[in-house]
Amino acid sequence: MEAAALMTWTLQQEIPVPKDVQPLLVAGEEAIASFKTFRDSATFTTKRLIVRDAQGLTGKKVEIYSLPYSAINMWSSENAGKLDWNSEIELWTRAGHIKIKLTKGADVRRIDSLIAWAVLQAH
Numbered sequence: 001m002e003a004a005a006l007m008t009w010t011l012q013q014e015i016p017v018p019k020d021v022q023p024l025l026v027a028g029e030e031a032i033a034s035f036k037t038f039r040d041s042a043t044f045t046t047k048r049l050i051v052r053d054a055q056g057l058t059g060k061k062v063e064i065y066s067l068p069y070s071a072i073n074m075w076s077s078e079n080a081g082k083l084d085w086n087s088e089i090e091l092w093t094r095a096g097h098i099k100i101k102l103t104k105g106a107d108v109r110r111i112d113s114l115i116a117w118a119v120l121q122a123h
Contacts, residue, residue, distance in 0.1 A: 007065075007096070009042060009098065013036055013103075014034070014106070032114065040054045048066050067091075075089060076090045077089045086102075
């Protein structure tokens with residue numbers, strides 16, 4: 001029996017790093033790649049994954065999730081090749097299980113390699 005996912009995020013196409021991510025970074029941390037999400041963005045940095053989630057009707061309230069790569073214990077990626085528009089990546093973390101769904105514009109191999117780079121480096 002599979003445990004219910006703690007959280008589900010959906011990543012769409014890769015975008016330039018949003019300017020409003022810069023103030024969230026600590027000294028020595030750099031933004032590497034960003035992806036559009038349903039309401040905001042997800043950014044891979046040299047230290048963590050930052051997911052911004054605009055909320056409410058106006059989107060003025062923003063919830064920010066910060067997942068340090070050191071918290072990721074294991075991950076998996078699933079896709080059926082070039083024609084698969086329902087790829088997903090799952091992360092097992094100290095905080096729980098996170099599902100990342102990818103739409104047609106998101107490259108599962110690019111995101112898988114970003115996670116591998118992030119988790120397997122000594123940050």
